[in-house]
Amino acid sequence: MATPLTADRLLKALHDEGVTVVEVGDWRTHNRNKVGVFGPVNGSMVHHTVTKGTAATVAICRDGYADLPGPLCHGVIAKNGRVHLVGWGRANHAGGGDPRVLDQVVAEDYDTRPTPPTRGNTNGVDGNARFYGWECENLGDGNDPWPAAQYNAIVRVQAALCRAHGWTAKSVIGHLEWSSDKIDPRGFGMPALRADVAERLTHPASWSPDDEAPQSEEDTDMTPAQEALLKKLAADVAELKKQQAVAPWAYRNAKLDAESRAAGRRIPDMHGRIEQLQTTLDALTKAVAELKNRA
Ligand SMILES: [Zn+2]
Numbered sequence: 001m002a003t004p005l006t007a008d009r010l011l012k013a014l015h016d017e018g019v020t021v022v023e024v025g026d027w028r029t030h031n032r033n034k035v036g037v038f039g040p041v042n043g044s045m046v047h048h049t050v051t052k053g054t055a056a057t058v059a060i061c062r063d064g065y066a067d068l069p070g071p072l073c074h075g076v077i078a079k080n081g082r083v084h085l086v087g088w089g090r091a092n093h094a095g096g097g098d099p100r101v102l103d104q105v106v107a108e109d110y111d112t113r114p115t116p117p118t119r120g121n122t123n124g125v126d127g128n129a130r131f132y133g134w135e136c137e138n139l140g141d142g143n144d145p146w147p148a149a150q151y152n153a154i155v156r157v158q159a160a161l162c163r164a165h166g167w168t169a170k171s172v173i174g175h176l177e178w179s180s181d182k183i184d185p186r187g188f189g190m191p192a193l194r195a196d197v198a199e200r201l202t203h204p205a206s207w208s209p210d211d212e213a214p215q216s217e218e219d220t221d222m223t224p225a226q227e228a229l230l231k232k233l234a235a236d237v238a239e240l241k242k243q244q245a246v247a248p249w250a251y252r253n254a255k256l257d258a259e260s261r262a263a264g265r266r267i268p269d270m271h272g273r274i275e276q277l278q279t280t281l282d283a284l285t286k287a288v289a290e291l292k293n294r295a
Helices: 007-016 054-063 099-107 148-165 190-201 209-219 224-244 258-265 267-294
Strands: 021-023 043-048 075-077 083-085 131-136 172-174
Touching (some): 007 021, 007 083, 054 075, 075 148, 131 148, 148 172, 172 190, 224 267
Parallel strands (some): 021 083, 043 131, 043 172, 075 131
């Protein structure tokens, strides 16, 4: 349970976490505070928009609809990873949800997922007071891709809030985990997202997973046997090339001399070597597959 961050504190947390922010209009004071409370906050909720095109998505999330006034979230996480802040304070995003889920989020006590919700908009408890809300630009049809830049921004935004409040990744849920009426977000699993947020929280806010690239190369070091296989393959290919240089077809229009007759006699040997090469290649392919499984 926590007092909501101020707009300035949010901006700093997002900036520290490496998020690219776009401030939309009067977002700091654009909210639904006149119809209800915002806070104490207990977590952060991830949604998909069922929209296409960032400009239209941001406009809808800021302004809302006739029967659902905006803001419809605090920030829109666009396909390119930019986070458009459209409101701060109470926002129409979570609606009603399952009080059991709220208890589990408050306690940060559940396994990989909270208990599936049996309550929703009509009979649930008010989630707009309790959760930050992030609308992610996606059609939600299970086919629309989630670009890495967008997914990484989702992870960073959630990590920024967890870090600012001292929460674990279990304070981050999807709308579908809150309300029995909802299916969002669709296209990635919330347990996987929480795992990525948790991983991020083990590093400083400035952490960029790219920094780890050299380490992951180390992780895929080959065993001595695999290295030997690669060397043998290279030697076989070199030998094959040497033989090709004197292959009989290079002398098709030449008078048969001793050299071309010798080359002709090498053909069966060459077939043998190609077979050998295939065997080596098969072994190598198998070794690489094993290496992948190990990593
Ligand atoms: Zn939603």
